[in-house]
Amino acid sequence: MTALPHGTSPAAAAAAAAADEDDALLTLDDVVKHFPIRRGIVIKSEVGQVRAVDGVSLTVRRGETLGLVGETGCGKSTLARCMTRLYPLTSGRITFDGHDISRLSPRAMRPYRRQMQMIFQDPYGSLNPHRRIGSIIGDPFAIHGVADGPERKRKVQELMELVGLNPEHFNRFPSDFSGGQRQRIGVARALALRPKLIVCDEPVSALDVSIQAQIINLLQTLQSELGLTYVFIAHDLSVVEHVSDRVAVMYLGKVVEIAERAALYSTPRHPYTAALLSAASVADPDRAAVRQRIVLHGDVPSPIDPPSGCRFHPRCPKAQEICGRVQPDLVPVLADPPKHVTACHFPMADGEKLGPAPAEPADAHPPGIGMR
Amino acid sequence: MCGAFILFLVLVAVFADPLSHLIGWGPTQQDRATGTTADGLPVGPGRIHLLGADQLGRDVLVRLIYGARVSLVVGVSAAIAAVLIGVIIGLCAGFLGPAVDSVLARLMDVVLAFPFLLFAIALVTVVGPSELLEIAVIAFFSWAAVGRIVRGQTLAIREREYVEAARSLGAGNLRIMVVDVLPNLIAPVLVYVTLLIPISIVFEATLSFLGVGIIPPTPSWGNMLDDAQQGGLYQVAWWFLTFPAAALVLTTLAFNLLGDSVRDALDPRTERLFAK
Amino acid sequence: MPLLEVRDLTVSFHTSDGLVQAVRGVSFDVEKGHTLGVVGESGSGKTVCTQTLLGLTPGADVSGQALFDGRDLLRMSPAELQRVRGARIAAIFQDPLSSLHPLYTVGWQIVEMIRAHRHIARSAARARAIELLDMVGIPQAASRVDDYPHQFSGGMRQRAMIAMALALDPDLIIADEPTTALDATVQAQVIELMTKLQTEFDTALIIITHDMGVIAETADEVMVMYAGKAVEKADRRTLFYFPHHPYTKGLLESIPGSTAAGERLRPIPGQPPSLISIPTGCAFHPRCQYVMDRCISEVPPLFDIAGGHTSACFLPTQILGLGEDVDRERASAAAAGRAENGAAARLAARATEEIETAGVHLPDAGVLAGAGMSDRSRGPRTSQNSPDDAGTQP
Numbered sequence A: 001m002t003a004l005p006h007g008t009s010p011a012a013a014a015a016a017a018a019a020d021e022d023d024a025l026l027t028l029d030d031v032v033k034h035f036p037i038r039r040g041i042v043i044k045s046e047v048g049q050v051r052a053v054d055g056v057s058l059t060v061r062r063g064e065t066l067g068l069v070g071e072t073g074c075g076k077s078t079l080a081r082c083m084t085r086l087y088p089l090t091s092g093r094i095t096f097d098g099h100d101i102s103r104l105s106p107r108a109m110r111p112y113r114r115q116m117q118m119i120f121q122d123p124y125g126s127l128n129p130h131r132r133i134g135s136i137i138g139d140p141f142a143i144h145g146v147a148d149g150p151e152r153k154r155k156v157q158e159l160m161e162l163v164g165l166n167p168e169h170f171n172r173f174p175s176d177f178s179g180g181q182r183q184r185i186g187v188a189r190a191l192a193l194r195p196k197l198i199v200c201d202e203p204v205s206a207l208d209v210s211i212q213a214q215i216i217n218l219l220q221t222l223q224s225e226l227g228l229t230y231v232f233i234a235h236d237l238s239v240v241e242h243v244s245d246r247v248a249v250m251y252l253g254k255v256v257e258i259a260e261r262a263a264l265y266s267t268p269r270h271p272y273t274a275a276l277l278s279a280a281s282v283a284d285p286d287r288a289a290v291r292q293r294i295v296l297h298g299d300v301p302s303p304i305d306p307p308s309g310c311r312f313h314p315r316c317p318k319a320q321e322i323c324g325r326v327q328p329d330l331v332p333v334l335a336d337p338p339k340h341v342t343a344c345h346f347p348m349a350d351g352e353k354l355g356p357a358p359a360e361p362a363d364a365h366p367p368g369i370g371m372r
Numbered sequence B: 001m002c003g004a005f006i007l008f009l010v011l012v013a014v015f016a017d018p019l020s021h022l023i024g025w026g027p028t029q030q031d032r033a034t035g036t037t038a039d040g041l042p043v044g045p046g047r048i049h050l051l052g053a054d055q056l057g058r059d060v061l062v063r064l065i066y067g068a069r070v071s072l073v074v075g076v077s078a079a080i081a082a083v084l085i086g087v088i089i090g091l092c093a094g095f096l097g098p099a100v101d102s103v104l105a106r107l108m109d110v111v112l113a114f115p116f117l118l119f120a121i122a123l124v125t126v127v128g129p130s131e132l133l134e135i136a137v138i139a140f141f142s143w144a145a146v147g148r149i150v151r152g153q154t155l156a157i158r159e160r161e162y163v164e165a166a167r168s169l170g171a172g173n174l175r176i177m178v179v180d181v182l183p184n185l186i187a188p189v190l191v192y193v194t195l196l197i198p199i200s201i202v203f204e205a206t207l208s209f210l211g212v213g214i215i216p217p218t219p220s221w222g223n224m225l226d227d228a229q230q231g232g233l234y235q236v237a238w239w240f241l242t243f244p245a246a247a248l249v250l251t252t253l254a255f256n257l258l259g260d261s262v263r264d265a266l267d268p269r270t271e272r273l274f275a276k
Numbered sequence C: 001m002p003l004l005e006v007r008d009l010t011v012s013f014h015t016s017d018g019l020v021q022a023v024r025g026v027s028f029d030v031e032k033g034h035t036l037g038v039v040g041e042s043g044s045g046k047t048v049c050t051q052t053l054l055g056l057t058p059g060a061d062v063s064g065q066a067l068f069d070g071r072d073l074l075r076m077s078p079a080e081l082q083r084v085r086g087a088r089i090a091a092i093f094q095d096p097l098s099s100l101h102p103l104y105t106v107g108w109q110i111v112e113m114i115r116a117h118r119h120i121a122r123s124a125a126r127a128r129a130i131e132l133l134d135m136v137g138i139p140q141a142a143s144r145v146d147d148y149p150h151q152f153s154g155g156m157r158q159r160a161m162i163a164m165a166l167a168l169d170p171d172l173i174i175a176d177e178p179t180t181a182l183d184a185t186v187q188a189q190v191i192e193l194m195t196k197l198q199t200e201f202d203t204a205l206i207i208i209t210h211d212m213g214v215i216a217e218t219a220d221e222v223m224v225m226y227a228g229k230a231v232e233k234a235d236r237r238t239l240f241y242f243p244h245h246p247y248t249k250g251l252l253e254s255i256p257g258s259t260a261a262g263e264r265l266r267p268i269p270g271q272p273p274s275l276i277s278i279p280t281g282c283a284f285h286p287r288c289q290y291v292m293d294r295c296i297s298e299v300p301p302l303f304d305i306a307g308g309h310t311s312a313c314f315l316p317t318q319i320l321g322l323g324e325d326v327d328r329e330r331a332s333a334a335a336a337g338r339a340e341n342g343a344a345a346r347l348a349a350r351a352t353e354e355i356e357t358a359g360v361h362l363p364d365a366g367v368l369a370g371a372g373m374s375d376r377s378r379g380p381r382t383s384q385n386s387p388d389d390a391g392t393q394p
């Protein structure tokens, strides 16, 4: 990658410095995506914006798996769609393999589409129910005019075999397959043009644990065989821990912490990360009964009108006055190595226990459920 | 059942010429000798004219047969034309974003609000009646309803993940519309075609009845009805009104039933595919 | 008396491909204030089983009995069922995107649902909708109530569904994968919310989920389903620590976290069976590493293992639990039930081999590499999809 362009934010500079620059496959620099909110029936006027992604800088290195976790609605899917330029950016810069792709038109994006693919969450929704799977998997070839006729068919069948589907099932419809097999179809389609980067948006959330394990193994095998790079979004923290080399934690449109997997899981610095990890469900009744969970109280703030300063401050047990005023930078804290960056004024020390959330909103979820 | 009736109708329309030879009367042939009684009234159903004759002594059965031809040609062509226009415009409205949508949706509203008969009569008075014009008029007034349905479906499909998947592969708008959206519309559109055909047939009859459709003496069910009601002839010659009316009702009914069974045949499958 | 008493529920569908036996004789009870967790492979009939109770499987052949508060749900008229559904039994469906109509606002849908059961003013229903959305943690509920489903994130949609289910204070909530789309903190909140409701109103809960963590935290009793049958049923601790059925064992071993990070996971080999041609004998036998001769021909009944713990497997009932020692016991018990080189022996060998290689083989290295795509030899195929895979493919 070339030298950083002028006007780069300090956070991005730190993040970029943290990554080995030659290794960067995808670099996001202060990426912003806002959705306008329109109201009105005849005349639609813009009454506000959903700040779904609000200034994200990070680097994805060649050959790694970057896990992406965070609260529901914090903008993970939106960020994934920005990375692959399915959404136009509101502002910011995306560099893929040394090329700035942030402002390319859909037509100019096409050559890059071959190199970056997505795997979607819903194995039912992401396959057109009215098309045969051979034609679905062959889509990338058709769109990019790569192979035709019998050659395309052969390639599709090879892909099917690669992901563990029976190539003779070429002519079946998606409804003839189970959820796990459909997700394999999605993987096959994503692999067709041999991309460099695959962005997986909750690829295994809809699958049962055993099939989930099959798909994760498949993705890992393919990664080592084909040198793929993954961005892996998931809610299941144990899955993320299993697959990721590094993990980025998002909160309300911003990345609040990025670190290597082991560091993040053992010494989370950001209070939100700590709360998230503590809330992870444990598939073990006895451990689940004794573990201490930090239940975050307070309303999940709205991306329409995010809190000032540190966005976590209304719910953060450690918040102090400055947190509401000054937005913390994403930088190494507490003698962390440069590759562990955190955006917090008062990061958690090693082994620190997070206290209970601020006492005030104990009634945030009023028991007023009754209507009898 | 309804399928059989429609097949029968189609066969009758196709083989109208040999059939009329067999029966022995032409569609516009006037049988002054035996077709009307001495005082000029048409004869009823009997050996010579199976379903009776009209006021000019023309054979009602033969005219019904040729009328089926007109009804089917006009009905089917108008329905297909309407569906083609409706699908294309509905698809564009639903898929190409709010700007295109607001223009096209407004257009559909305008067309749906248009006084159909008034316009048709005015147009025919200016241009003069013809079969082609009739098809055009019917199609012009029917496509907007199809367009609305297609637009609604497209709006829903547009948000589906597989459309996004296609985009992420680099597919352009046209390809997504044709490859991913269109197949999902086949079922509802097919149902709609079968329902639109009888509507168009009734439209055709209405126009002919009002004298702005098929030009007499070419027979059509509509102008036969018109003949029957002129001068209150139907009061003495019931066959003259009943048979074209019955043909119209039966045809409409058959197509509607067919539409229902097409929907039943297609729906569970679509339902299940979508529900999963 | 349990709130819900299901006996021998059987559901099948006639399709153009054949008879789909989605549920094949399932019995269970749910007590007031208790939670039943249901786990099992995709397509094992979990959803069909619970939807049938609500009369939501039109066109299905249903037999058996489902007493809810003493009245048989399966024999109610549609009108009666309509009154029960929503008001007394609420459902949270699996797919929040399909369950919410894309062309109506979320608020409208909740209001309609309330007004379908209660005669209250639209404005009151709307206020209630906002209150509910707020309760399930949708930020700025008052303004987002007018959003369309696609403007919500996946988790927000799911919370909207939960809000809808809570709207009428039901006696029984059936939650089909209620937390799949949620992050850990919200999942914890939702679980807390549901358990709180449960203690407050003595609501009974059926939770269907793939997330064994949710089961570990919420369920009093757990039912494991496979190919339309309840293959094992036990209280939560017993199921996690002393499972008997090899399928349950496989499920527990597939959980990431039971293996060290970076290592390969240990999935159950093979694919779920087709419910049109269910394998003979024990439906799990093509994938079971302990398959014995009798498993192929005989259907294992539900054996009683200890108070309330039942399992449908021919392995000796005293072999319980996880770990290598127990596995060895299982293996030797199974070996005793197999003839040398018989069909069972071959199946067992293949399953064992696949578990050891962790379920995935690549057909060939560098398949996709340029020219390599065209002229490579066919490598060993992943056997879970080979057509001879004893009934796993229709």
Ligand SMILES: Nc1ncnc2c1ncn2[C@@H]1O[C@H](COP(=O)(O)OP(=O)(O)OP(=O)(O)O)[C@@H](O)[C@H]1O
Pocket (backbone or CB within 6 Å): A035, A050, A051, A052, A070, A071, A072, A073, A074, A075, A076, A077, A078, A079, A303, C150, C151, C152, C153, C154, C155, C156, C181, C183
């Ligand atoms: N097309 C859109 N129009 C308006 N708002 C949107 C749109 N898409 C997403 N949003 C909003 O942007 C925010 C982020 O949504 P996004 O889907 O990226 O979240 P997420 O992190 O993927 O959540 P989840 O984990 O639930 O999938 C949410 O508040 C959502 O409501």
Ligand SMILES: Nc1ncnc2c1ncn2[C@@H]1O[C@H](COP(=O)(O)OP(=O)(O)OP(=O)(O)O)[C@@H](O)[C@H]1O
Pocket (backbone or CB within 6 Å): A179, A208, B272, C013, C015, C020, C022, C040, C041, C042, C043, C044, C045, C046, C047, C048, C049, C094, C275
């Ligand atoms: N209406 C229907 N017609 C035919 N087959 C059906 C119908 N509904 C469900 N099935 C079949 O019944 C079986 C059981 O489906 P079900 O949805 O209950 O599985 P599940 O256990 O809920 O799976 P998942 O975990 O993936 O949700 C599946 O094989 C499904 O294809």
Ligand code: SF4
Pocket (backbone or CB within 6 Å): A270, A271, A272, A310, A311, A312, A313, A314, A316, A317, A318, A319, A320, A323, A328, A343, A344, A345, A346, A347
């Ligand atoms: S900056 Fe302040 S409010 Fe934000 S996470 Fe750190 S301590 Fe909490």
Ligand code: SF4
Pocket (backbone or CB within 6 Å): C245, C246, C247, C282, C283, C284, C285, C288, C289, C290, C291, C292, C295, C300, C312, C313, C314, C315
């Ligand atoms: S041992 Fe036999 S009965 Fe038990 S699960 Fe395996 S195949 Fe089924």
Ligand SMILES: [Mg+2]
Pocket (backbone or CB within 6 Å): A076, A077, A078, C153, C154
């Ligand atoms: Mg998402």
Ligand SMILES: [Mg+2]
Pocket (backbone or CB within 6 Å): C046, C047, C048, C094, C176
């Ligand atoms: Mg289900």
